[in-house]
Amino acid sequence: MSRIGKLPVAVPSGVDVTLNDSTVVVKGPKGTLSQRILPVVDVNINGGEVLVARKNDEKSGRSAHGLTRTLVANMIDGVTKGFRKSLELQGVGFRVSKAGNDLNFSLGFSHPVTYAAPEGISFTVEGTNRVHVEGIDKQRVGQVAAEIRNLRPPEPYKGKGIRYAGETVRKKLGKAGKAGKK
DSSP, X not given: OOTTTTSOXXXXXXXXXXXXXXXXXXXXXXXXXXXEOOTTEEEEEETTEEEEEESOOSHHHHHHHHHHHHHHHHHHHHHHTOEEEEEEEESTTOEEEEETTEEEEEOSSSSOEEEOOOTTEEEEEETTTEEEEEESOHHHHXXXXXXXXXXXXXXXXXXXXXXXXXXXXXXXXXXXXXXXXX
């Protein structure tokens, strides 16, 4: 039995969870999310909690059991609290500014880089070197943060680039030099 999958998911007040065919729909104060459920698991809604059970003990059912429960829990957290990822820019001249819903980056290239906000995602800029990605869908927030980081990932020699807040970059030594050669 899956240790994660067998735990019930508590539904807080103000959140409505419904099951339509093979889709779970969660409505809350921040918005609405839906997720298709695989046919190898059953989702039951009993009052203030959601229970996920697998139909059989085959590998596909076992692997989908905990995943389905975690997806439902993340949807409930998203429509109540939301999710947030923070990114930092490090490097001389690296800066970010907000223009409407889009972000304008100066990343040491010969041109400015613009990143348009996808639907359901909002950005907040703190100073000139910190960006916060916010939304109700955990997968989308993580994907957008990863795409922004890939605009200029941190390089291993000086550590310049875009990194997650709190991320440590393992630095490499530079050239050994010409010690001993004449």
